Amino acid sequence: MxxxxxxxxxxxxxxxxxxxxxxxxxxxxxxxxxxxxxxxxxxxxxxxxxxxxxxxxxxxxxxxxxxxxxxxxxxxxxxxxxxxxxxxxxxxxxxxxxxxxxxxxxxxxxxxxAEGSQIGDINLSDAKIFGKIVAALHKKADQFKSEYSRIKMDQYYLIKEPLEVLEKYIRTLKLSDISFFKTCANFMLERINQLPITSEVFGLIHGDLNPSNIHYSPEHGFKIFDFDHCAYGWRIHDLAVIRLCFDYSTYESILNGYQSVRPLSSIEEKSIDVYSDVLLLRKSKDILDMLEVNKNSKEEKTTVVINAIETLRILNERLLC
Incomplete structure (x- = not known):
């Protein structure tokens, strides 16, 4: 066929x-x-x-x-x-x-x-177990050595690059500019720059721990897959993705399980919320990348850019109010 x-x-x-x-x-x-x-x-x-x-x-x-x-x-x-x-x-x-x-x-x-099915609504006990698994992944990753290289999810990757790409599309498509977001972008950069780049908080991460990349079954437990976005980055990156994908109670249970294995520093814990907002900014770049790889139409790209501009307006209003 x-x-x-x-x-x-x-x-x-x-x-x-x-x-x-x-x-x-x-x-x-x-x-x-x-x-x-x-x-x-x-x-x-x-x-x-x-x-x-x-x-x-x-x-x-x-x-x-x-x-x-x-x-x-x-x-x-x-x-x-x-x-x-x-x-x-x-x-x-x-x-x-x-x-x-x-x-x-x-x-x-x-x-x-990966046995089981995509996780959706999981009970709080299982959520805590999953948090422990993510922490174990991060801790074990510190021991991994490779002759090959991998990208870093740093300030440029997270904030500057997505804005540069959006501005390029905006010029090409003749859409409204995003100069209104400059102050908010600087605020995000300032907050992210407060995170230290030390082995305790910055290392290998999954990079995309959304529910579609996690299976669960009562018999086999959890299984994580699709490490296509694995990279060197702040460990709270994976926690921020989880925060965006689950309800608050589930997220809190996952976070509690995580911290029972790998406690977060105070700066890490208080940075997860703004990091989640940063990921909403980065998301538009990832979607546009996928459209380019799959040779999608100009109309589809235009829709993504328009939605990205609206996301920036929402972030701008929330972060700077």
């Missing part, structure tokens, strides 16, 4: 999987979703996996060494008992492999299936 667009034909994926991985047959392959990458559900004689095809031209992934960093990091976390969906190595003992499609080299990785 052919899939429209730049997705690889499923017949070709069958051949690649049979050649690259030691999987039981028969192998069934079904498209799951596409965003920054394309994902397929793989059934190999009853054993389930997820195949990722990495897309090119992503701002957070510069070369294949960035991907190798991610995969090595996942293998390390798994070896340390952190519940993550880690990669399957090929017949040649490689976690990152390649296929050709339309004369283009595509990088692929096969992952263990």
């Amino acid at each position: 052919n899939i429209n667009g730049d997705l690889i034909e499923q017949d070709q994926l069958h051949c690649a999987l049979e050649e690259i991985y030691n999987l039981s047959r028969p192998i069934q392959c079904n498209f799951l979703r596409g965003s920054f990458n394309d994902h397929y559900s793989i059934d190999a004689n009853g054993s389930r996996f997820v195949l990722r095809l990495y897309k090119h031209k992503k701002s957070q992934i510069r070369t294949n060494t960035d991907v190798r960093f991610e995969l090595d990091f996942l293998e390390f976390l798994h070896s340390q008992g952190v519940p993550v969906a880690f990669p399957i190595r090929s017949i040649k003992n490689e976690s990152l492999n390649t296929v050709y499609f339309n004369n283009e080299l595509r990088y692929i990785a096969l992952f263990h299936h």
Whole structure:
């Protein structure tokens, strides 16, 4: 069966999987979703996996060494008992492999299936357990060493770059300028600059701990996956994403569980709220990146930019009132 667009034909994926991985047959392959990458559900004689095809031209992934960093990091976390969906190595003992499609080299990785389903409303007891897992991930990450590099989610990444990109789109699309946000941006920079860049508070993070990247089942517990945005950043980044995605009681339970394993400094704890607002600013850049990678229309990009300008107005009113 052919899939429209730049997705690889499923017949070709069958051949690649049979050649690259030691999987039981028969192998069934079904498209799951596409965003920054394309994902397929793989059934190999009853054993389930997820195949990722990495897309090119992503701002957070510069070369294949960035991907190798991610995969090595996942293998390390798994070896340390952190519940993550880690990669399957090929017949040649490689976690990152390649296929050709339309004369283009595509990088692929096969992952263990994350049992359970996307977390939604979880009870407060389970939320506390999840908080402990996130803290353990951060603490174990301090021990990880790699020959490869990964981006830093610093002040430029979080605040300056998204504004530069928005201003570029605004000029191209001839939309209203965002000069009104300058004072608010300076306020955000001032608050973020108060966070120290020390090993206690700045290190490897997941980068996108929203519910769609976390599965849960009563039998298997929690499983974290999709480390495509993992990076060096402030540890409260992951907590700020969680704060934006869950109701207050659930977030508080997750935070309590987290602090029972890794207590936050006072500056970290009081910075989570403003960091969450910073992530709302950064979100527009990430969405525009995804639209570029997937070759979306000018109209779709225009809608995102208009919504981003409105978000800036809301942030401006809230932070500077």
